[in-house]
Amino acid sequence: MEYNAIQIEFLPFELDENLENAIFTSQNAVEAVFTKNPEIRFGRCFCVGEKTRALLENYGQIVFKTTEYAAELSKFLIENHVGAVFQFFCGNIRSDEIPSKLTENKIHFKEITVYKTTLNPKKFERNFEAAMFFSPSGVRSYFHLNSPNSVKNAICIGTTTAAELQNYLHMEKVKIANSTTIESVIAKTINSLKNNN
Numbered sequence: 567m568e569y570n571a572i573q574i575e576f577l578p579f580e581l582d583e584n585l586e587n588a589i590f591t592s593q594n595a596v597e598a599v600f601t602k603n604p605e606i607r608f609g610r611c612f613c614v615g616e617k618t619r620a621l622l623e624n625y626g627q628i629v630f631k632t633t634e635y636a637a638e639l640s641k642f643l644i645e646n647h648v649g650a651v652f653q654f655f656c657g658n659i660r661s662d663e664i665p666s667k668l669t670e671n672k673i674h675f676k677e678i679t680v681y682k683t684t685l686n687p688k689k690f691e692r693n694f695e696a697a698m699f700f701s702p703s704g705v706r707s708y709f710h711l712n713s714p715n716s717v718k719n720a721i722c723i724g725t726t727t728a729a730e731l732q733n734y735l736h737m738e739k740v741k742i743a744n745s746t747t748i749e750s751v752i753a754k755t756i757n758s759l760k761n762n763n
Contacts (some may be wrong), residue, residue, distance in 0.1 A: 575682045584678050587652045591636055593618050595655040598680035600625045604753035614639055615746055634746050640667035657681045687711045698751050700729035709734045721755045
């Protein structure tokens with residue numbers, strides 16, 4: 567079974583005049599920016615996730631650095647780009663990792679909220695051998711109407727989603743994909759189910 571646990575709505579926003587450095591931590595942020603402004607060219611883009619990178623490159627952007635997690639990206643920016651100014655494009659529900667680390671290290675950035683995430687809870691009248699989760703918001707949405715007992719194994723895309731799952735499930739039920747891609751989550755789910763049988 568598959569369903570959209572969250573809904574995304576693009577928001578109106580204003581770009582800063584300085585288009586030198588842009589930070590994207592999700593594909594939704596990329597779509598929100600370039601659907602409205604397909605002609606924009608940033609000097610350098612910094613992003614989280616290979617799919618986010620591919621999407622930026624599809625829009626003709628130069629991706630200077632890609633990491634798997636926001637913590638790795640913030641560390642890279644702090645170590646290599648002191649003195650630079652960034653625009654950080656994000657949703658209304660976002661990890662605090664990049665803003666807090668950049669602020670702590672006195673790196674100048676402007677946060678621009680370009681999309682809104684709302685939960686789309688749905689009640690399931692059954693239990694699942696495995697459930698795949700792709701964001702902390704998706705986790706909150708699922709467990710809003712469903713019991714923790716309804717999921718035997720929870721496979722998630724990364725550590726941030728795993729941390730959210732810990733609010734609902736014992737850690738032995740939670741497994742993290744080897745990389746932050748949908749394909750990796752599916753592969754981890756298949757392996758988990760094989761090992762449980």
